[in-house]
Amino acid sequence: MVRIKSREDIIFDIFNTILMLILIFLTLYPVWFCIVGSFNEGLDYMRGGVNFWPRKFTLSNYRVVLMEPRIKDAYKITILRTIIGVITHVLFTSLFAYGFSRRNLIGKKIYGTMGIITMFFSGGLIPSYLLYKWLRLLNSFWVYIIPALFNFWNVIIFQSFFREIPESINESARIDGANEYQIYFYLILPLSKPVLAALALFTGVWHWNSYFDSMVFTTSQELSTIQLLLMKIIRSTEGAANVASRAGEMLERQRDISSTTVQMATMVITSAPIMMLYPFLQKYFVKGVMIGSIKG
Amino acid sequence: MMIARGTELAHSKPGKKGIFNEIWRQIDIQTMVWPGIIFMLIFNYLPMYGVIIAFKNFVVTSGFQGFFTSKWVGLKHFADFLTDPNFYTVLKNTLGINIMGLMIRFPITIIFALFLNEITNDKFKRFTQTVSYLPHFLSWVIYGGLIIKILSVETGAVNNYLLKWGIIDEPIFFLGEPKYFWSIAVISALLKELGWSAILYLAAIAGVDQELYEAAIIDGAGRFKRMWHITLPSISGTIVILLIFAISGILSSGFDQIWMLQNPLNVDASEVIDTYVYKVGLQQMRFSYSTAVGLMRSVVALILLLGANFVSNKITEKGIF
Secondary structure (H helix, E strand, O other): OOOOOOHHOOOOOOOHHHHHHHHHHHHHHHHHHHHHHHOHHHHHHHOOOOOOOOEEEOOOOHHHHOHHHHHHHHHHHHHHHHHHHHHHHHHEEEEEEEHHOOOOOOOHHHHHHHHHHHHHHHOHEEEEHHHHOOOOOOOOOOOHHHHOOHHHHHHHHHHHHHHOOOOOHHHHHHHHOOHHHHHHHHHHHHOOOHHHHHHHHHHHHHHHHOOHHHHHOOOOOHHHOOHHHHHHHHOOOHHHHHHHHHHHHHHHOOOOHHHHHHHHHHHHHHHHHHHHHHHHHHHHHHHHHHHHHHOO | HHHHHHHHHHHHOOOOOHHHHHHHHOOHHHHHHHHHHHHHHHHHHHHHHHHHHEEEEEHHHHOOOOOHEEEEOOOOHHHHHHHHHHHHHHHHHHHHHHHHHHHHHHHHHHHHHHHHOOOOOOHHHHHHHHHHHHHHHHHHHHHHHHHHHHHOOOOHHHHHHHHHHHOOOOOOOHOOOOOHOOOOOOOHHHHHHHHHHHHHHHHHOOOOOHHHHHHHHHHOHHHHHHHEEEEEEHHHHHHHHHHHHHHOOOOOHHHHHHHHHHHOOOOOOOOHHHHHHHHHHHHOOHHHHHHHHHHHHHHHHHHHHHHHHHHHHHHHOOOOO
């Protein structure tokens, strides 16, 4: 429908576009500022005034970060927990959701009530801490995986998707003698790719971004996730000085780094996977939220 | 009467043996569900039961069994919190940051959704939306780090420009002065979550009947009038629901955000219930006390949720339940 725009319309559009451009700037600029800093020579950077473009370009900050063994280890742990965490969570939760979505399931009401209560109430930090201690999960890699296996919010998202799959598909498989496990693995999972993708992404981002469990439930350096390490580096100036001074020893003659620029390089490297995948995956994120919010 | 009910029961409910047979016949879907149920019993319900240590004198050395064996002390820990010298500061900061956040972020999110919806160029609309969601997927460790860097005294862009434009003569240590902390917390949360929190409004706006707009255009209503008289009333249900949830969350600041932005210099303005519970509980090992504070907060949150829902049902005839 083509309509000639009135003057009011045009003024409104201009005003609205400017407003949105300001917003886009405010959203992206902090990220850009950090990227610029991470490519600038450290000592030069400390003079201030580097806002939009590196003044003295260098890759030294990244060289330092990538050579730091603690960062490498933390990166490895984070990748490992993300991959294992996503696969186990999606399988465990979707299997439950499939069983739960069967209309003839005995005890469905009790199971559902149990689940909904967990969505709104929790025991809090201390009782969980004591529980994990008792289960010997403290200071173990599995403290990242096992408590995150299951989550009733995601059950609801899966279930609302499974309900849309026509019953006739299951029926014909059942007549052919398939049991429910075979139906789930060979029929339901392949049909559920969109919702699997959305939930895998959400879970993956959650695992990638988490530091709190690492901070509270582990004490050993080897189990630290990259976000926890970064948190420590940024939050305590000692931590920062530590990395920079150790790095300083390595690059004694090349005095072109500073703790600030090294921190910025670490931030860029830590968020790189999300930033790079985001443009391609964002439609799945939005889809996931829509499924959950409208039907849930 | 008694007899009638008895026979009814006998007819409708199978005996014990019957139920076990029924379950056995669907043992495959039952076994799909049981692992999740066991998970919830262990990882959700056991800790919920563990909340009773808020009413006990739990000592670290007694371990998990201490849930059951430690001595009851009633409401002692709750009384301790209310008379704690930190109580006033912690409550003031929590309420201050959250009420200020609610008053600023809530309306701006709605306005953003309304204006985003008015963008006529589809590509630009999608681009704006995509960009606005991005910070939601960055952790607070990263985003807090960005805020710290951009506000830094020597090298931060904010100080750089304020100095360059002659608005200030001396650089300001924004995160070192308590008086700026609330604003920084509110604005940074606004910037990070604006796009994402608008999603539900946008979904609601997408469902508005287009004929209403056509009719309004024929009546000569401009853009603002259409926004005000059609879009806004159409999403009022969503607004009410999200407002009720926002009000019930007024005692829980995002731990991650505050934890990242907090430092020894601004702690007077940045200590909130969440960070306090963590410090007292796990750093000072006062498990019972910390659990009591956390429990008190949950109870208040629940009361606020029910209260806001009640008020909303009375005034707007809309609510969550």
